[in-house]
Amino acid sequence: MAKLWRLSSFGFVLFLGLALMLLPRTQGWSKEGHILTCRIAQGLLEPEAAEAVENLLPQHANGDLSSLCVWPDQIRHWYRYRWTSPLHFIDTPDDACTYDYSRDCHDPHGVKNMCVVGAIQNFTSQLLHFREGTSDRRHNMTEALLFLSHFMGDVHQPMHVGFTSDQGGNTIALRWFRHKSNLHHVWDREIVLTALKDYYEKDLDNLQEDIVGNITDGIWFDDVASWKECDDLLPCLNKYATESINIACKWAYKGVESGQTLADEYFNSRMPIVMKRIAQGGVRLAMILNKVFGESEEGFATAT
Numbered sequence: 326m327a328k329l330w331r332l333s334s335f336g337f338v339l340f341l342g343l344a345l346m347l348l349p350r351t352q353g354w355s356k357e358g359h360i361l362t363c364r365i366a367q368g369l370l371e372p373e374a375a376e377a378v379e380n381l382l383p384q385h386a387n388g389d390l391s392s393l394c395v396w397p398d399q400i401r402h403w404y405r406y407r408w409t410s411p412l413h414f415i416d417t418p419d420d421a422c423t424y425d426y427s428r429d430c431h432d433p434h435g436v437k438n439m440c441v442v443g444a445i446q447n448f449t450s451q452l453l454h455f456r457e458g459t460s461d462r463r464h465n466m467t468e469a470l471l472f473l474s475h476f477m478g479d480v481h482q483p484m485h486v487g488f489t490s491d492q493g494g495n496t497i498a499l500r501w502f503r504h505k506s507n508l509h510h511v512w513d514r515e516i517v518l519t520a521l522k523d524y525y526e527k528d529l530d531n532l533q534e535d536i537v538g539n540i541t542d543g544i545w546f547d548d549v550a551s552w553k554e555c556d557d558l559l560p561c562l563n564k565y566a567t568e569s570i571n572i573a574c575k576w577a578y579k580g581v582e583s584g585q586t587l588a589d590e591y592f593n594s595r596m597p598i599v600m601k602r603i604a605q606g607g608v609r610l611a612m613i614l615n616k617v618f619g620e621s622e623e624g625f626a627t628a629t
């Protein structure tokens with residue numbers, strides 16, 4: 326009897342685990358992608374921003390922003406935070422391969438601004454008001470920082486600005502090498518994990534070091550200045566989302582069908598793109614935080 330009970334409770338736990346795995350829609354960069362984006366960003370902060378970020382982080386983060394960059398994915402299904410769920414992505418019209426804020430930035434019920442670009446704008450503006458001492462007390466600035474940091478990762482994940490009917494590739498079931506996956510997940514996680522396994526001894530520190538090296542004096546060095554060029558926030562965010570849907574069309578969706586197996590050829594040609602998006606997310610998150618918390622001259626004006 327006891328044995329039977331244990332067996333069935335094991336079965337139940339398995340069922341629950343599977344249900345939880347299958348339930349969430351778009352997750353955003355995997356844990357690894359978000360951690361990398363935030364670590365890269367924190368390394369590029371100027372002293373004022375670095376101090377402000379440290380002060381906003383809760384004690385248990387030990388000053389490490391990346392330790393909480395996945396938090397918005399963990400809480401998005403909690404009742405209290407259900408409103409944040411549509412903020413992780415943008416659905417664009419099938420096959421249009423374009424993004425338009427006024428057309429696409431809304432939740433599934435059509436509520437305006439409830440998409441990843443609207444959210445970044447929202448939380449940046451909250452942090453600016455906080456910095457200027459005109460903060461709305463109802464808003465939690467720690468949460469604003471974590472949401473901003475997470476969503477800057479998401480907007481750079483190409484499949485977070487994908488087509489509506491396939492939910493950003495989530496319903497395109499396929500194989501990644503020998504296991505089952507889907508196109509969204511390939512871009513969220515599979516490519517990063519395969520890269521870690523094949524080239525970085527499964528050590529995130531090694532991958533981070535390689536990315537940072539390519540930013541500070543490697544393949545991306547000449548591009549970094551243009552990546553972080555930004556006078557006015559919203560047009561910049563719209564540019565990042567447009568880059569994502571363009572990459573989604575050209576590199577993610579193209580030639581891929583349900584039931585296919587993606588392997589070496591897909592991995593080798595897409596890995597550099599994923600790494601560049603993670604690097605851009607980090608550089609641009611740092612740019613925003615430096616503008617919000619830095620000495621004001623080059624900062625954004627308080628928009629709203």
Ligand SMILES: *[C@@H]1O[C@H](CO)[C@@H](O)[C@H](O)[C@H]1NC(C)=O
Pocket residue numbers: 408412437438439440443444445447448464465
């Ligand atoms: C902005 O943040 C507030 C809470 O801090 C939330 O109520 C509102 O829905 C958010 N709007 C967007 C577009 O993210």
Ligand SMILES: *[C@@H]1O[C@H](CO)[C@@H](O)[C@H](O)[C@H]1NC(C)=O
Pocket residue numbers: 383465466467468
């Ligand atoms: C702000 O949010 C964080 C994370 O949810 C929470 O731990 C903290 O207690 C909140 N602070 C206030 C003042 O509500």
Ligand SMILES: *[C@@H]1O[C@H](CO)[C@@H](O)[C@H](O)[C@H]1NC(C)=O
Pocket residue numbers: 532535536539543544597600601
């Ligand atoms: C960094 O650049 C080198 C080429 O110099 C490249 O082989 C490597 O894959 C790049 N690293 C990342 C993470 O993109």
Ligand SMILES: [Zn+2]
Pocket residue numbers: 351352353354397398413475479
């Ligand atoms: Zn997310």
